[in-house]
Amino acid sequence: MHGQPRKPLNPDDDAASIAKAAKLRNLQSQLLHNHHNKIYTKEALEISWKLLELNPEIYTGWNYRKLAVEHNLQAKTDPESIKSIVDEELKLVETALSRNYKSYGAWHHRKWILNKGFSSFDHEFRLLNKFQKADSRNFHAWNYRRFVTAMKNIPEKEELQYTTDMINSNFSNYSAWHNRSVILSNLLKRKAEGFTSKENVLAEEYDLVHQAVFVDPDDQSGWFYHLWLLEQTVTPDAPMLVSSWPIHDSDMIVSFKSNLDETLLSTSTRYCSESGTFPLILYFNQPVEGVSSSTVTVNFMFCKEDLLWRPLSTTNSKKSHAWVTHLKFPDKEDNSSKVYPVEVRLGHSQGIISSSGSHYNFPSRFAFKVTLQCVELEAAEGGSGMKMLDWGDGSFQICEDLPLDLSPILSLDQLKISRNHEPTALHFLIETITTEIALFRELLLEIKCCKIGKLTLARLLIAHDAIMTYNTPVEYKKVNTEEVLELFTDLMKLDPTHSSYYKDEHSLVLMEKVISNRKSMSKHCFFYGGSSSSNLCNSVCLRLNKLSLSKIGSFEHLLWVQMLDLSHNELHSIEGLEAMQLLSSLNLGYNRFSSFTALEPLRSLQTLKVLDISYNEIGVHSIDTTRYLCSSPLSHTVEDNCDFDEYARDDVKIADTWEAVMFFKGLQLRQLNMTGNAISDDNFRILLLKLLPKLKWLDGKGVH
Amino acid sequence: MDLLSGELEVEKHVKYILSIEKKKDSFESVAMEHLRMNGAYWGLTTLDLLGKIETVDQDEVISWVMQCQHESGGFAGNVGHDPHILYTLSAVQVLALFDKLDVLDVDKLSDCILWLNFMEKNAATFSPCLLDRKLDICGLQNEDGSFSGDIWGEVDTRFSYIAICCLSLLHRLDKINTEKAVEYIVSCQNLDGGFGCTPGGESHAGQIFCCVSALAITGSLYHIDKDLLGWWLCERQLKSGGLNGRPEKLPDVCYSWWVLTSLILIDRVHWIDKVKLARFILDCQDKENGGISDRPDDAVDVFHTYFGVAGLSLLEYPGLKAIDPAHALPVDVINKIFFDRK
Numbered sequence A: 001m002h003g004q005p006r007k008p009l010n011p012d013d014d015a016a017s018i019a020k021a022a023k024l025r026n027l028q029s030q031l032l033h034n035h036h037n038k039i040y041t042k043e044a045l046e047i048s049w050k051l052l053e054l055n056p057e058i059y060t061g062w063n064y065r066k067l068a069v070e071h072n073l074q075a076k077t078d079p080e081s082i083k084s085i086v087d088e089e090l091k092l093v094e095t096a097l098s099r100n101y102k103s104y105g106a107w108h109h110r111k112w113i114l115n116k117g118f119s120s121f122d123h124e125f126r127l128l129n130k131f132q133k134a135d136s137r138n139f140h141a142w143n144y145r146r147f148v149t150a151m152k153n154i155p156e157k158e159e160l161q162y163t164t165d166m167i168n169s170n171f172s173n174y175s176a177w178h179n180r181s182v183i184l185s186n187l188l189k190r191k192a193e194g195f196t197s198k199e200n201v202l203a204e205e206y207d208l209v210h211q212a213v214f215v216d217p218d219d220q221s222g223w224f225y226h227l228w229l230l231e232q233t234v235t236p237d238a239p240m241l242v243s244s245w246p247i248h249d250s251d252m253i254v255s256f257k258s259n260l261d262e263t264l265l266s267t268s269t270r271y272c273s274e275s276g277t278f279p280l281i282l283y284f285n286q287p288v289e290g291v292s293s294s295t296v297t298v299n300f301m302f303c304k305e306d307l308l309w310r311p312l313s314t315t316n317s318k319k320s321h322a323w324v325t326h327l328k329f330p331d332k333e334d335n336s337s338k339v340y341p342v343e344v345r346l347g348h349s350q351g352i353i354s355s356s357g358s359h360y361n362f363p364s365r366f367a368f369k370v371t372l373q374c375v376e377l378e379a380a381e382g383g384s385g386m387k388m389l390d391w392g393d394g395s396f397q398i399c400e401d402l403p404l405d406l407s408p409i410l411s412l413d414q415l416k417i418s419r420n421h422e423p424t425a426l427h428f429l430i431e432t433i434t435t436e437i438a439l440f441r442e443l444l445l446e447i448k449c450c451k452i453g454k455l456t457l458a459r460l461l462i463a464h465d466a467i468m469t470y471n472t473p474v475e476y477k478k479v480n481t482e483e484v485l486e487l488f489t490d491l492m493k494l495d496p497t498h499s500s501y502y503k504d505e506h507s508l509v510l511m512e513k514v515i516s517n518r519k520s521m522s523k524h525c526f527f528y529g530g531s532s533s534s535n536l537c538n539s540v541c542l543r544l545n546k547l548s549l550s551k552i553g554s555f556e557h558l559l560w561v562q563m564l565d566l567s568h569n570e571l572h573s574i575e576g577l578e579a580m581q582l583l584s585s586l587n588l589g590y591n592r593f594s595s596f597t598a599l600e601p602l603r604s605l606q607t608l609k610v611l612d613i614s615y616n617e618i619g620v621h622s623i624d625t626t627r628y629l630c631s632s633p634l635s636h637t638v639e640d641n642c643d644f645d646e647y648a649r650d651d652v653k654i655a656d657t658w659e660a661v662m663f664f665k666g667l668q669l670r671q672l673n674m675t676g677n678a679i680s681d682d683n684f685r686i687l688l689l690k691l692l693p694k695l696k697w698l699d700g701k702g703v704h
Numbered sequence B: 001m002d003l004l005s006g007e008l009e010v011e012k013h014v015k016y017i018l019s020i021e022k023k024k025d026s027f028e029s030v031a032m033e034h035l036r037m038n039g040a041y042w043g044l045t046t047l048d049l050l051g052k053i054e055t056v057d058q059d060e061v062i063s064w065v066m067q068c069q070h071e072s073g074g075f076a077g078n079v080g081h082d083p084h085i086l087y088t089l090s091a092v093q094v095l096a097l098f099d100k101l102d103v104l105d106v107d108k109l110s111d112c113i114l115w116l117n118f119m120e121k122n123a124a125t126f127s128p129c130l131l132d133r134k135l136d137i138c139g140l141q142n143e144d145g146s147f148s149g150d151i152w153g154e155v156d157t158r159f160s161y162i163a164i165c166c167l168s169l170l171h172r173l174d175k176i177n178t179e180k181a182v183e184y185i186v187s188c189q190n191l192d193g194g195f196g197c198t199p200g201g202e203s204h205a206g207q208i209f210c211c212v213s214a215l216a217i218t219g220s221l222y223h224i225d226k227d228l229l230g231w232w233l234c235e236r237q238l239k240s241g242g243l244n245g246r247p248e249k250l251p252d253v254c255y256s257w258w259v260l261t262s263l264i265l266i267d268r269v270h271w272i273d274k275v276k277l278a279r280f281i282l283d284c285q286d287k288e289n290g291g292i293s294d295r296p297d298d299a300v301d302v303f304h305t306y307f308g309v310a311g312l313s314l315l316e317y318p319g320l321k322a323i324d325p326a327h328a329l330p331v332d333v334i335n336k337i338f339f340d341r342k
């Protein structure tokens, strides 16, 4: 029941209601009787008419009418009789809709009868006008309108004009804006006459939506349309490669088969491999599919057979921003340091496709050198002296103080690929964004506390910086960052209901600010081990701790990171982290992770050895917000659950532990800290040791 | 949320739900008779979330549910009415609540669902004799991957969700072409990130719940732009704390379910103010006679009572059982189905 007042029972109303109910009950039982006995006489039909008129929701009544139509049509062949049968149904539907224009059964009955082909669609616009006037947001009527226009082959341009008229008579009609976006994207997609220039079309649409947003900035109808236009404007159709690992022009030193702790031996240009393979990662500006040995050419002397590329995504998606393959090295112990060039080329043939169906079509190439090294150094204490990793401040020394060239890591504009905006398109893009920025600044001068004004301005400024970064040949300095951060801070206060949304956006901008700039990034790069370590080279740790980040991003800049400290933030999700394939040590302590399913991205990190998830909220919450975002029997993404039985015990139910089993099973952790979570108890400890046979340290103590 | 503890009138809501069955004479209750199966699901799930399911006579309920089963396998909204996928899911859910799915002929039921997958093609040439044929969830999937609600061919993403959820509960999801089913749902995705009934249909929170849940159960949530849809959904929260179902509409308790589940499934529920929403739901209680209404001071019904209590469960309101956002049953019931298979 909707919109009916809660009133004390009035005896008169009560009596009237009981009488009406008795009538309805009587009609209903007669209908069911006729239905079960297949009685389709005039009198019987009359009863169903009365019933549906009184309550159009009784679906069996509509089914009965359809059977009656089928039955009665069998006996008739002359057009007059057929017409009268059909007209009767159309009339009944209209009567029923007048009682309840949201009745699914009535609208479907009309479609069903018209689909029989005995009647023209000529009266349908009259009916639609009636119901669209009564409620211009009635989605049943709008759906029916799309059905009718398709059946009558009404040109899309006419329907577009209809939405213009509806919008002009009331800017607040979201249904009309929605239908407009549907029609317009069809017209643009098939490049219909008058719609070949996306730029011209978009320019006109901006004019229209400005009227809506500026007339009443609190009305949401224009908001989503404006955002859609902005996305149409800034998102290039074709996907682009934005970063890779290794980076262009780098000299990699790869050592493997060493008995050293590789977490302590790796730096940005040094990679230690246990398996004799070496990852190659491509990162695109949008999720793509079709990365394979036929779309990406890798020239490398040991590369004999086709490389297998894997999308980096937490679910079984075939699309991803990031793709990885592994280069194999020959299995020989050779101490000579030889240099091997590797060249990667893509975009020469079609096949890498974005979600919108556009192909990657810009020939690109990058190259790097690999020096193989078989390290047989004495490990700190004769090979067995692996130490527990200590995340304390004392273990780190800032990189700035050390004489090491960090430029290969920090060179972010490494991929010199021809960008895919045509000069005229680029001109339009920059001009549009600039105009929009000016307009929204003006709006904010008039109305200081305009939520949508501030949010849109922030989005425009972000888009502006992004375009300039990708399209300016010399390193572009993001000029809008501070203003954007300030806008999101304002929004948190202005609209506290949605403050977490603004906080997440704020965090993404903040994180980008920290790592997309050479100078600020170097303030967060530390050497692990410091002077106390006797190793020749030390691990570089990116420390993004204590930044009050609630969300992380900018993974395209982080592909090189092997050691990452994200502790003491406000994170509850690491969506996208699966792209960081080189990670071997990760600190997520003191955050807000509330389940193992939230850590799903880590499952695809084959090299992860050290994990700290202490002092989070695992086990505290009854509702798991990543329950269906991970591989599990619930989402039908694992074959069966026989794996779980292995870990079940009389006193441990699978239902309580499946998340932990799914998460830890594939990991090769050597060190784990998860103190300070609600879930840790003795039974859980036993389960962990069973799941992680290579574990050496648990919660700061040796396990053996 | 703990601050609001004690404000939920548990005993009164239980009493209200149990009383519905007794008030059969009002026009409203007769008008709802044809969807009594839905009513049973709403009422019983609410009782279970409140920890009071044992107050009903389980055998009586199950025997009535089974009387609603059509010979084809599908369930009707009430005895004597026609089978429809809408009531088939409710019937399966009610049986699941009582851990009695074993009373079903699971293969017969799921075969029928498959049949509904081919309805659109058949509807045009439909003849009454088809009525006697098998009819149920598997039978409702059409060539384009969509599902019909019954033999009469109405197509809607609601029916896609129902078919998928039903088959998932019966461990028979492998019977349908899930890839096609997902493809159809994705074709109903809009430029605001939401979903409509059919391709081109306007986004609506109820429809979004159906599509997002169907994608969740089939492991296909990667088709969703979580930030875009998440923003649209979190903007459903109004100053009163309540949620609406589309832009520029009034808030309503039932959207607590549809919007909240969708936000939870895409991990964006922190973008709304949970305490304010709980406050709104609690303000819609009839504190005297029990039950929850769409808005404060409106007339209560079992539908909004369920969505209010289920919404509070999703908000982790103290003392309530947790509910699974995709399968729409208590988490312990779902865990039993998926993890206690013997």
Ligand SMILES: [Zn+2]
Pocket (backbone or CB within 6 Å): A002, B252, B253, B254, B255, B294, B304
């Ligand atoms: Zn409602």
